[in-house]
Amino acid sequence: xxxxxxxxxxxxxxxxxxxxxxxxxxxxxxxxxxxxxxxxxxxxxxxxxxxxxxxxxxxxxxxxxxxxxxxxxxxxxxxxxxxxxxxxxxxxxxxxxxxxxxxxxxxxxxxxxxxxxxxxxxxxxxxxxxxxxxxxxxxxxxxxxxxxxxxxxxxxxxxxxxxxxxxxxxxxxxxxxxxxxxxxxxxxxxxxxxxxxxxxxxxxxxxxxxxxxxxxxxxxxxxxxxxxxxxxxxxxxxxxxxxxxxxxxxxxxxxxxxxxxxxxxxxxxxxxxxxxxxxxxxxxx
Amino acid sequence: xxxxxxxxxxxxxxxxxxxxxxxxxxxxxxxxxxxxxxxxxxxxxxxxxxxxxxxxxxxxxxxxxxxxxxxxxxxxxxxxxxxxxxxxxxxxxxxxxxxxxxxxxxxxxxxxxxxxxxxxxxxxxxxxxxxxxxxxxxxxxxxxxxxxxxxxxxxxxxxxxxxxxxxxxxxxxxxxxxxxxxxxxxxxxxxxxxxxxxxxxxxxxxxxxxxxxxxxxxxxxxxxxxxxxxxxxxxxxxxxxxxxxxxxxxxxxxxxxxxxxxxxxxxxxxxxxxxxxxxxxxxxxxxxxxxxxxxxxxxxxxxxxxxxxxxxxxxxxxxxxxxxxxx
Numbered sequence: 001x002x003x004x005x006x007x008x009x010x011x012x013x014x015x016x017x018x019x020x021x022x023x024x025x026x027x028x029x030x031x032x033x034x035x036x037x038x039x040x041x042x043x044x045x046x047x048x049x050x051x052x053x054x055x056x057x058x059x060x061x062x063x064x065x066x067x068x069x070x071x072x073x074x075x076x077x078x079x080x081x082x083x084x085x086x087x088x089x090x091x092x093x094x095x096x097x098x099x100x101x102x103x104x105x106x107x108x109x110x111x112x113x114x115x116x117x118x119x120x121x122x123x124x125x126x127x128x129x130x131x132x133x134x135x136x137x138x139x140x141x142x143x144x145x146x147x148x149x150x151x152x153x154x155x156x157x158x159x160x161x162x163x164x165x166x167x168x169x170x171x172x173x174x175x176x177x178x179x180x181x182x183x184x185x186x187x188x189x190x191x192x193x194x195x196x197x198x199x200x201x202x203x204x205x206x207x208x209x210x211x212x213x214x215x216x217x218x219x220x221x222x223x224x225x226x227x228x229x230x231x232x233x234x235x236x237x238x239x240x241x242x243x244x245x246x247x248x249x250x251x252x253x254x255x256x257x258x259x260x261x262x263x264x265x266x267x268x269x270x271x272x273x274x275x276x277x278x279x280x281x282x283x284x285x
Numbered sequence: 286x287x288x289x290x291x292x293x294x295x296x297x298x299x300x301x302x303x304x305x306x307x308x309x310x311x312x313x314x315x316x317x318x319x320x321x322x323x324x325x326x327x328x329x330x331x332x333x334x335x336x337x338x339x340x341x342x343x344x345x346x347x348x349x350x351x352x353x354x355x356x357x358x359x360x361x362x363x364x365x366x367x368x369x370x371x372x373x374x375x376x377x378x379x380x381x382x383x384x385x386x387x388x389x390x391x392x393x394x395x396x397x398x399x400x401x402x403x404x405x406x407x408x409x410x411x412x413x414x415x416x417x418x419x420x421x422x423x424x425x426x427x428x429x430x431x432x433x434x435x436x437x438x439x440x441x442x443x444x445x446x447x448x449x450x451x452x453x454x455x456x457x458x459x460x461x462x463x464x465x466x467x468x469x470x471x472x473x474x475x476x477x478x479x480x481x482x483x484x485x486x487x488x489x490x491x492x493x494x495x496x497x498x499x500x501x502x503x504x505x506x507x508x509x510x511x512x513x514x515x516x517x518x519x520x521x522x523x524x525x526x527x528x529x530x531x532x533x534x535x536x537x538x539x540x541x542x543x544x545x546x547x548x549x550x551x552x553x554x555x556x557x558x559x560x561x562x563x564x565x566x567x568x569x570x571x572x573x574x575x576x577x578x579x580x581x582x583x584x585x586x587x588x589x590x591x592x593x594x595x596x597x598x599x600x601x602x603x604x605x606x607x608x609x610x611x612x
Binding site: 019023026027029030033034037038105106107109110111112113114115116120282 | 333336337338340358359361362364366369372373374375376377381385386388389390391417433
């Protein structure tokens with residue numbers, strides 16, 4: 001065994017930003033390899049939103065009132081923005097469980113003993129989750145088209161706007177994975193991270209404009225729903241897709257949904273990334 | 286000049302528990318220190334503080350000439366960590382694991398790839414290199430974990446209970462690897478619950494209990510403090526017990542204890558194998574048939590008992606004792 005301490009060829013790491021990017025990509029690659037070896041995870045991640053599309057369109061579709069319309073087609077076109085947005089937020093649970101698992105198995109200790117960039121383990125994880133979210137969205141969009149959803153169903157829209165809508169959705173998903181990262185670092189087991197990562201998503205995604213017209217809610221509920229950060233992205237997506245059922249209330253996030261969605265997502269990233277990286281630095285298995 | 290690993294007055298508390306209660310360590314370059322103690326003694330906490338994973342409440346630590354508290358990142362460049370709390374990604378292959386670790390040690394991709402191949406050969410993992418680590422046996426995983434800690438041939442290594450849970454054959458193999466490593470000049474701090482392991486690998490041993498180093502020295506020094514060796518004889522015939530006891534009294538350095546029901550006699554001695562041979566010759570000359578005879582060294586329990594006045598509770602439930610019971 002050669003244990004001679006030969007000079008180690010070290011990559012240029014004079015610049016902390018380039019080092020951070022490089023390390024994050026190395027960790028992201030690791031997580032993507034993992035995902036490719038556990039395809040079940042991706043498949044289960046797909047089944048849930050597809051089930052929601054089918055259940056909501058066919059079970060609720062006939063009896064939902066969107067604005068003045070009770071047409072099932074209108075509800076379908078209304079619903080998809082909500083389902084898309086809800087789907088991207090569910091990446092939270094995956095992030096949290098993955099990080100908790102790494103803690104549990106001692107991998108976080110390994111990483112923390114290496115001379116790598118501080119936030120790289122978490123950034124790498126969230127980036128890999130972003131790739132998975134994008135794949136899920138793509139499949140979901142195909143399913144949505146199959147059940148009859150169309151962008152621009154009640155007006156003109158263009159590819160740029162559709163891409164912008166998916167961009168906002170991915171940004172929201174990315175922001176939520178940082179919340180998941182913090183949860184994963186804070187709980188003791190991967191199982192706790194999965195359930196802890198999911199339960200709070202139900203009020204967040206249902207107390208919103210995702211599945212019902214906020215116009216039909218009691219005023220105080222409607223107020224919460226329209227200021228819910230999650231609703232901003234749903235509204236923005238609906239506007240960019242030119243789908244029906246956009247909220248016409250005077251709430252600022254509903255009036256300026258694209259800006260609101262951007263601001264909320266960036267704020268969530270800033271706050272939760274800071275908290276999660278701080279937690280990571282003192283993480284204990 | 287402080288050694289390659291140096292600690293002074295390390296204190297770390299978790300709530301009411303003082304996991305480290307003023308630990309001092311000094312490991313000269315190129316030597317091995319065995320940190321010996323039961324579960325919960327503070328061994329792992331000490332390793333975590335020295336490897337930048339945990340910030341001590343107070344005290345000073347210097348590793349490879351660098352202040353651990355002030356320049357943790359520089360310390361990380363010079364250390365390797367393996368064992369209980371370091372790990373590998375089970376869904377990645379052995380090769381992928383080592384390449385990733387190499388790159389995160391800031392090696393260039395190409396160099397990390399070459400180093401991974403080299404380590405896989407050295408650690409006898411070349412055949413399994415492209416299988417996910419999930420499929421590895423416990424011993425293979427431990428070797429991969431150790432290889433990951435050695436990617437940059439760090440001058441200072443920490444191993445936290447490297448052989449816990451391994452079968453005897455794998456333990457032996459790992460010991461060989463560790464010995465080679467030390468011959469190459471690496472400074473090593475190793476924690477263990479097994480005196481035998483510290484005996485095999487360490488130049489010096491520090492016994493830890495309740496967050497404090499309660500004894501330091503070479504393995505021989507510790508054993509001498511503990512009361513040294515004993516000769517144990519099991520005679521075949523019950524009527525030979527009295528004669529055998531008389532023989533042992535002639536060689537012993539203390540009182541001979543007799544356990545009649547198992548026909549076993551024990552006496553503390555000094556003089557090692559040579560003395561044992563004399564004892565056997567004498568017993569043989571008197572025509573005493575023996576079922577078993579041997580020189581017994583102090584166990585971790587003995588060391589603990591003599592140093593602390595209490596047995597190594599946690600270690601007592603360890604698998605080593607389980608094996609002894611089977612014997």
